[in-house]
Amino acid sequence: MGQWRMFDASIWFAIALTFFMAGVVKGVTGMGLPTVAMGVLGAIMAPVAAAALLIVPSFVTNVWQLASGPSFAALTRRLWPMMLGIVLGTVAGSSVLTSGQTRWTTAGLGAALAVYAAFTLLARQLSVPARQETWLSPLVGLTTGLITGGTGVFVIPAVPYLQALGLSKDELIQGLGLSFTVSTVALAVGLGWRGAFQLDGLALSSLAVAPALLGMWLGQAVRSRVSAETFRRWFLVCLLLLGIELVLKSIL
Known part of the structure; x- marks a missing residue:
């Protein structure tokens, strides 16, 4: 408990507000809880402490997201090579996060996220042919895991890859839930x-x-009332903003 005794009531209020807002973002877009949490909490505590703090809320909200979708069995059969890569990469890469040397890895992650979101907003949607999934899925999983282990954030390249598979809105949300659940467990292990x-x-x-959970419930209520195209556009806008926030946090 020693590392937490320094936190007064104002810090705990800030933590609660951070996770509420992160939950809202996740409820609307299906992602963003660890990115928002790490971005905000990293300003008031060490990155490794912030990563440890997000383990349980990340796990619970991701399981909720995973269980609420229509295609768990089919997605698991399709994506298990990616999930295996995430586990291996995250456990191996967690040495970077525990060392505290995360400034430039986080900046690189944010830049990649912002570039991808801007490109997709302004250009055609990327698409992955089914025949390429055999070798791309484990590679994407391993890369995502290494980045997760180094930054505590689960989004690159897993999110662009899942979006490029042509999943429906509900399948995409469930696929993200599967990826983030596995990432959370692997990060805790690492x-x-x-x-x-x-x-x-x-x-x-x-x-x-x-x-x-309260924030996620509110975000899901908002998401259920928007069209697929509106959802896609705001999904990418959130990715862009999250990427910019990570870069600014790292360089300022």
């Missing part, structure tokens, strides 16, 4: 293996679940 995530951190992380 941090725990290196002594950066312990049982007291699990209990404290659980305190962030309620505001995250």
Whole structure:
């Protein structure tokens, strides 16, 4: 508990508000909770402490998102090579996050995210032919895992890849839930293996679940009332803003 005793009431309020807003973003777009949480909390605590704090709310909200979709079995059969790559890459890459040397990896992640979102907003949607999934899925998973281990953020290149598979809105949301759930568990394993995530951190992380779920419920209510095209556009706008925020946080 020692690393958390310094947190006064104002810090805990900031943490609760952060996870509420991150939950809203996730409810609307199906992603963004770890990105928002790491971006905001990184300003008031060490990145590894922020990553440990997001484990439980990230896991709970992702399982909720995963369970609410229509195609769990089919998506799992299709994406399991990607999930295996995520596990291997995250556990291996978590040494970067625990070392504290995350400034430039986070900046690179944000730049890639912003460029992808801007390109897709202004140009044609990327598409992955089914015949290429056999080798692309494990490669994308491994790369996503290495980036997750280095930054605590799960989005690149998993999100662009899943969007390029041509999934429906609900399938995309469920596919993101599957990817993020696996990433969260793998990150917890990686941090725990290196002594950066312990049982007291699990209990404290659980305190962030309620505001995250409340925000996610509100975001899902908004998402259910928008068209597929509007959803896609705002999904990409959120990716662009999240990418810019990561870059600015790293260089300022």
